[in-house]
Every structure is written in C-alpha cells, then in structure tokens.
Amino acid sequence: GVAIGMDVTPERTGVMVGNILGGWEFAERELRNLWTDGPRAVSPYQATAWFPAAPQGNICIDQGVKGPARTFVADRASGAYALIGGAEALLRDRADVVIAGGVEAPLSPYGWLCLETSGLGAKARGTLAPDELYRPFDAGHGGSVFGEGAVFLILERREHAERRGATILGELAGWGVSTDGYMPYYTVEPTGQVLGRAMRTAADRAGVSGEDLGAVFAHGSALPFEDVTEGYALHEAFGPAAARRVPVTVPKSGFGHLLGAAAPADVALALRGMREETVPATVNLDRPAPGIDLDLVRGEARPAPGWEHTLVVSRGLGGVNACLVLRR
Template identity: 60%
Template structure:
C-alpha cells in the first residue's frame, strides 16, 4: 500500500509568518481576532476578523507580480513557496522532480474581491478602458493555482476546489488520491482566503454564519462549543503542504512531518444554508470512515480537531456527529478546535488545522480551544480548555472540516516513525 506523507509545510496567518507562529498562537489559548481596519466595516453587523498584518506581499514577491494579482494569490504563492522550501523540493530536470510529475490543488471560497472591487469602481466611475487588463485573471478562485504553477515551473495536474469552508480539506484529499493513483509524484496542496473587502464581507454576512456580537471585545467573540457562542469570526491567510509517497520522499532524502493515513468525504444533502444536518449522522460517517481507512480504532485516537464554527446549531450537530463516531470512547478522546486562535480561514482553514495537528504529533501536545469556558448544555465531550494537554503517547490525530450545503471531510494523520 502506498503511504501518503507530508514533507513540507508553509503558513501565512493572523498568527504571523510560518507554522511555528501558528502553533504558538494555538498553544496560547488566545485569539488574534481584532477590529477590521482594511476597510470601513462600521455598516456591517460583524466588524471583526483575523488579519495577517505581518505579511507584506512585496517582501516576498516581485512588485510586478503583486500589482497584477490579488492578495489571496499573494498569500497562497508565499505559503506554497515556503512549503516547497521546507520540503527541500527541487522542481526541475534532470536533478530534481520532473515538472510534469508535480501537481497543485488549492481550496478557496471567495476569490479575489479586493482586486475585483477596485476594477468595478473604475468601471462605473470612469468606464471600461480604465479597468485593469488583469481584472479577469486576478479575481477568479483558480488564480492562485495558475500562479503557483507559473512561479514554480509546475507542469502536472492542477485543480481548484470551491467547497465553502471545506475547500482546503477537499484539496488535500484530492492530492492524496493523486499520489495513491500514481497521477503525480508530488502535490503542492493547500488553501488561501482573503475576505477583507466590502463585497466579500457582505457575502459572508448574508451567509448568516458570522457572529453579530463581540465588536467591542473581538478577541473573545469567536467561542465554539461555549454557552456564549454566537457565530464565526473569519480571517485571511494561506497554508500549504507538500504531499508525496513515503517511498518517493525517502528516495530524495526528505524529512517526513507525518502521514496522511486516512480520509473521507461526503455530503449531507440537507439544506443549502446549513453546514450540517441537525443529527450529524452523515458527518459522523465521514469521521468513522476516515479512521477505518487509517486503521485506527476510536479508542486509539490521540485527539480530534473539530471544525468548531461557533454557530450554535452547527456546534450542536457537530457534537452529535463526534459522539456518534467515537461511540463509547467519546470521554477518552480529547477534542480541540484551533480556528478561534486566528479566526476561521475558510478555504485555508482545514490546511491550517493540519499544520497544527502535525505539531501536535511532533510535540505531543493538544492545544486548547480559545474562549471555551463553559461548554453549552449537552456538549459533554472531553474538550481541551485553558492550557495544552499531553497527547499521552498516542500516534494519531483526526481533523474535521465542513462547509455550507453539508460538505463534510475528515482527515486522519499519523506520526511517522523516527
């Protein structure tokens, strides 16, 4: 059987630049959600978000590239480059991996509306001749995919997934299946999101999942599974992985961060505006199938990274799904959620969770759920609160991801020996 492993990680998030910044923020038990200052958010009910303010695009990318692309492409290209560097991956002939054997998969939800809105303002105020010639290529969700291929000389299969907040998870699953089926030797898989523009924000707010509370105390507004949960606080960022087979990684002397041992996806088919059916049965099946495919019994799972949207009905359904999947071991598997530390990164969220989960496996620590003080009634799982908890020597972690319309995914990671 082909073992699918992760050899490179890169992240640009509200926590800062790099995986260690993301991990440190998760361990802190605090949130980086703040008042939005990228645009005037005062007309909106939700005025808070996670901003990747440490990232200055021109510090990472050529000025001409920055000018003709949107920030969500800047974030993606920088994070993908960091993952490639971390993996020690050379994409070239004859002294590296053949470009035709390298693939790219990207998850995204909103596209590049910061760039698009500038073009639309010019269109209505001045006319079509004043619209940037890069308007069409800068805003659409597949822009990061294409620019990553161009920047790093990748010639293999490439695909973008738009599956709402599960987009990044679907990108990882497709990458793993490409490796298993021999369609690529290496896949650069990740997600990117930049929702901080007036139109993109209006789309999110009309989606009904943003918290309408917490503008005066943004750092404690996003509190999944807590009695005070009122919705999601989202953020911008990108995270990418280098995925390949264990044999291929060993052949080039790469360091292995962990194994992507099992995965499963499905769809509730319940309602277009819900992430999950109320009883959580379909999501529960995805969690159980991913563990089964990884060869992991529920009682052996080290911890579970929940999706944790903070929307009360969604939290309740996710708790029901986790209970169903863990069965009699529901009191023995620690449950955490890393997203409140940065804000939910939407298309990049699942990938950022995998980055944190890999650190859980290597450091033996489960980070706490930021802002979870009193679990809501009936939420009787073993939530990690306050401070990090020891992994107790266990070797596997599950990551849950969900999106509107009932799109579900679960990934199981294993610690790689040595």
C-alpha cells in the same frame, strides 16, 4: 518558494488549492473603476483575477509546476478537499510531489459583507472584545471570526520522500467525505449521522478506531447548530465512550477561521502537536454549551504522551463534509 529535489520534474509536480472567495479585493477596485471611469479603466486581468482558481495559476507560474493542478471550492471544507485531491493524485501515480493546501483573502468590503449576511460571522455583543467573539463550543457561541491566510503542505508517497531524504512530518492515513443533502436553506443535517459517516470512513481507511485517536481538531465554527451536531457526529462515529474520552480542540479560535485554508492550518498544527505531544487549547472556551458532551481542551494546552493519530473535521455550507486522519 518550495524546495523540490532534483529528482522531481515539473511534469510530475502537482498543485491542489482550496479557495472560496477568490480575489475580491482586486475585483472591487476594478468594478469601482468601471462605474466611475468607464469600461476602458478596467484591467484586463479582471477576467481572471477574481475567481477562486487564480491562486492555482499563479502558484504554478511562480513554481514552474507543469503537472496536475486543481482548485476545490466547497465552502469551508475546500482545503480538506484539496489535501484529499493531492493524496489521490499521488495514489493514481499522476504526480510524485503535490503542493496541497488552501489560501484565503476575504477581508475586502464585499467579501466581508457576504460573510456577514451569510449568518456565519459572529456579531459584536455585550462587553466581549473583538478577539473574544469566536467561541467554539462555548455557551456564548454565535458564529466565526474570519481571517486571511494560506497554508500548504508537501505531499509525497512515503518511498519517494525517503528516497530524496525529505523530513517526514506525518502521514495522511485516511479520509472520508459525505454530503448531508438535507435542505437547501438549512444545510446541516440535525442528527450528525452523515458527518459521522465521513469521520468513520476516514478512520476505517486509516485502520484506526475511536480508541486510537489522540485528539480531534474539530471544525468548530461556533455556530450553535454546527457545534452541537459536530458533537453528535463524534458520538455517532465512534460511540459515546470514545467520543467522551478523546480530547477535542479548535485552535483556530485564536487566529480566525481561514475558510479555504482552515483545514490545512489544522493539519499543520496537528502535525506539530503530535511531534511535541501537546494538544493546543481552544481560545475563548470558558463554559461548554448545553448539549456538548465532549472532552474539550480549554484554558491550557494539554500534554498528550503517545499521541499517534488525529482526526481533522471540516464542513461547509450545502452540507459538504470532509474528514482527515493523520498519523504521526
């Protein structure tokens, strides 16, 4: 469970969840029952268990939360939207504490089939082992490898956290969202300008420039078109000099893309990295792909003395972009 101080009431506690695929493992079992044994064999919970907001309800029940609760479904940017939603609930004084993050359990046959047919998933090829297929920004990039997981953070206004003696790990200092609105079947705008605008909005809100960034935790889907346009976006947002200087990493290539939980995982890793002044490396990045003009952290983790600000990039199908700036 989540330890919440005695001064926090259930009515002033919120939950914000990013989730995409919902409870398909449960749903598949019940649909199998439907087709093999008939309607009476289907659990009544089928009506609510399969959809993305089911985790939100269960968390509220489990933790006794009575305040604002929302689920954000924005493809792979869902978790970033949940963190932004939590911050905005606090700023509007609708809650004092928000449990915000993402959760995903996509590894059911149907969920996996959807990821395969979407074109997002890396295909087996050559002599690469399964753990070598996710290759963000690498010349051999060909899509993501997905994983199951959940990551949540406790968000509070600074004065509230200090009053209850909480250990403050960092600050969500800025955020920006944008939508490419480019083509229904070609969802990433090819110049990176619209994603760049979300990056710049997040930095402006935090009061920082590209020169202030100690690292970028890139979306890094390893889809060639997305990798290249993410590089364009960083140049667009901060100018070529800053874009070439700031260390860029995709640590999720070491454990899998967590879809709705991907951005919260990046935030947790960035907060830990800033504390230890070490930028984690991108796994499987051996030879940068053509057209990627960035300082990519590969091979070994990189010392980063004085690292104060991190940009976390998240983007989803349909051209939804959500970027966060964290302050140490």
